[in-house]
Amino acid sequence: MKVRFSRRLENLPPYLFVEIDKAKRKARQEGRDLIDLGVGDPDLPTPRHIIEKLHEAAKDPKNHKYALDQGMPALRQAIADWYRKRFNVDLNPETEILPLIGSKEGIAHMPLAFVNSGDYVLAPNPSYPPYRGSTILADGMIYDMPLLEENDFLPELNKIPLPVRKKARLMFLNYPNNPTGATADESFYQKAVDFASKHNIIIAHDAAYSEMSFDGYKPMSFLEVEGAKEVGVEFHSLSKAYNMTGWRIGWVCGNADIISGIAKVKSNIDSGIFSAIQIAGIEALTGPQDHIQKMCAMYQERRNALCQGLRASINADFVVPKATFYVWVNVPKKYDSRSFSSLLLEKCDIVATPGVGFGSSGEGYIRFALTVPKERIHEALRRIKERL
Numbered sequence: 001m002k003v004r005f006s007r008r009l010e011n012l013p014p015y016l017f018v019e020i021d022k023a024k025r026k027a028r029q030e031g032r033d034l035i036d037l038g039v040g041d042p043d044l045p046t047p048r049h050i051i052e053k054l055h056e057a058a059k060d061p062k063n064h065k066y067a068l069d070q071g072m073p074a075l076r077q078a079i080a081d082w083y084r085k086r087f088n089v090d091l092n093p094e095t096e097i098l099p100l101i102g103s104k105e106g107i108a109h110m111p112l113a114f115v116n117s118g119d120y121v122l123a124p125n126p127s128y129p130p131y132r133g134s135t136i137l138a139d140g141m142i143y144d145m146p147l148l149e150e151n152d153f154l155p156e157l158n159k160i161p162l163p164v165r166k167k168a169r170l171m172f173l174n175y176p177n178n179p180t181g182a183t184a185d186e187s188f189y190q191k192a193v194d195f196a197s198k199h200n201i202i203i204a205h206d207a208a209y210s211e212m213s214f215d216g217y218k219p220m221s222f223l224e225v226e227g228a229k230e231v232g233v234e235f236h237s238l239s240k241a242y243n244m245t246g247w248r249i250g251w252v253c254g255n256a257d258i259i260s261g262i263a264k265v266k267s268n269i270d271s272g273i274f275s276a277i278q279i280a281g282i283e284a285l286t287g288p289q290d291h292i293q294k295m296c297a298m299y300q301e302r303r304n305a306l307c308q309g310l311r312a313s314i315n316a317d318f319v320v321p322k323a324t325f326y327v328w329v330n331v332p333k334k335y336d337s338r339s340f341s342s343l344l345l346e347k348c349d350i351v352a353t354p355g356v357g358f359g360s361s362g363e364g365y366i367r368f369a370l371t372v373p374k375e376r377i378h379e380a381l382r383r384i385k386e387r388l
């Protein structure tokens, strides 16, 4: 039988990391000593007390059954308490908070609730890929909002044409930003809220990196801005803050009607998060938080090492990030993002992600993830200096 894929599936963008994945596998097989600065996955384990809570909860038969779709009340309450303490924003745990099987899951399902065929979704370019993938899977059309260095990697909302505004249902934003490491302040969020409110567009703000920041800077929640809850929701994740990427737990919070739409889609697709993981999630949010500060100090040291080294060795040009574990670097003039990442892999056994993999406006950049120990960053810099 000739299997025919849906148009939806065929419309998904090609996976741009195929070549680099292949080269990476080959290098591994040849036994080369790769330094992987490619993937945004924390290298340290989940804090011990969270693992122990999972262990305990996994042994209780009560937790072996289907979980509640909308998440355990105790988890929603823990999220509400954390939010008030961290951002001074009040959320109703019954209607304004929805736990997710990782924030990617909610992001991927969200357009199904709000986008009809032919509607626009406003998505940053470059961006975390699921904003685009989920739009295409919902038969929506993507309108690219370029994130340019000259605009501090913030979209220029006033450049969005009127006909697009009229047909737009949803706008994805993400600060602190993957892949650029950029941050947004209150005046930007206020502009976005006013824009959304004027044109009746839902804002989905992805705050996956809200707890990962440096130099005393603390990211704010988009929901702190006046009127934000009228127009939008914010996605959060335990993945990056608590080294829990494999556990699959996050949440979306904000506007109750928007939350109910996402919940309706989800109730047709999944059956909740494993209860033991929800209990471990409560432990993450309510237990000791000293891990966060240590984590930020560690990434800050790694960031300093990489940034200083790149300036010294290849005279690289970039903005030093105040948040996230990414450094978004201009590639030297005679390369494009893919040829430079191939060069790093071939000559230095270093993996970094070509910017174009995050969208056309990522061309000319390469993303380094600070997910290896400082000594390995120094080793990577040594290789760059000696071999390039």
Ligand SMILES: *Cc1c(COP(=O)(O)O)cnc(C)c1O
Pocket (backbone or CB within 6 Å): 040, 101, 102, 103, 104, 105, 128, 174, 178, 206, 208, 236, 237, 238, 239, 240, 245, 248, 249, 250
């Ligand atoms: C890592 C990341 C997430 C987290 O996804 P989970 O599904 O919660 O693990 C969300 N958004 C961005 C931009 C990310 O980089």
